[in-house]
Amino acid sequence: MSGLFxxxxxxxFYQVGIHRDMPADAVPISAARHAALVAAQETGRRIAxxxxxxxxxxxxxxxxSGVHAAVTARIKAEAARxxxxxxxxxxxxxxxxxxxxxxxxxxxxxxxxxALERRAAIxxxxxxxxxxxxxxxxxxxxxxxxxxxxxxxxxxxx
Numbered sequence: 143m144s145g146l147f148x149x150x151x152x153x154x155f156y157q158v159g160i161h162r163d164m165p166a167d168a169v170p171i172s173a174a175r176h177a178a179l180v181a182a183q184e185t186g187r188r189i190a191x192x193x194x195x196x197x198x199x200x201x202x203x204x205x206x207s208g209v210h211a212a213v214t215a216r217i218k219a220e221a222a223r224x225x226x227x228x229x230x231x232x233x234x235x236x237x238x239x240x241x242x243x244x245x246x247x248x249x250x251x252x253x254x255x256x257a258l259e260r261r262a263a264i265x266x267x268x269x270x271x272x273x274x275x276x277x278x279x280x281x282x283x284x285x286x287x288x289x290x291x292x293x294x295x296x297x298x299x300x
Contacts, residue, residue, distance in 0.1 A: 144173035150191040209286040216291035221271035
């Protein structure tokens with residue numbers, strides 16, 4: 143078992159050890175199936191859900207704007223995945239409360255300092271996502287079809 147899962151509700155992939163919160167409808171998939179789905183998606187196919195499991199749907203129109211929209215969606219999904227790996231939604235909410243209490247008290251607690259560190263990491267992911275999206279404007283259809291959102295986050299700064 144690869145520790146990879148697919149959620150029909152979110153349309154996303156999840157990996158044990160990276161994601162703290164796993165959707166209730168997540169079903170296990172093999173690493174090979176995940177790789178095949180992602181590879182097909184990079185060529186313009188879309189991932190649909192059949193009986194709660196990921197499946198490939200018919201090819202989308204291969205227009206530059208259509209592929210651009212698909213790549214932008216993958217960038218946003220990758221950013222969301224990375225943000226949730228830093229802090230769950232519940233943790234982010236608790237961090238906001240801790241920062242509000244610290245602001246009212248006029249003193250930075252250890253909890254608030256940790257919250258600020260997580261917030262800085264999340265803000266860095268968001269900023270990187272925005273820079274990656276801005277890079278897309280200069281790509282042609284072939285480059286857009288090959289664009290790997292996950293790798294782009296790990297690459298050199300734009």
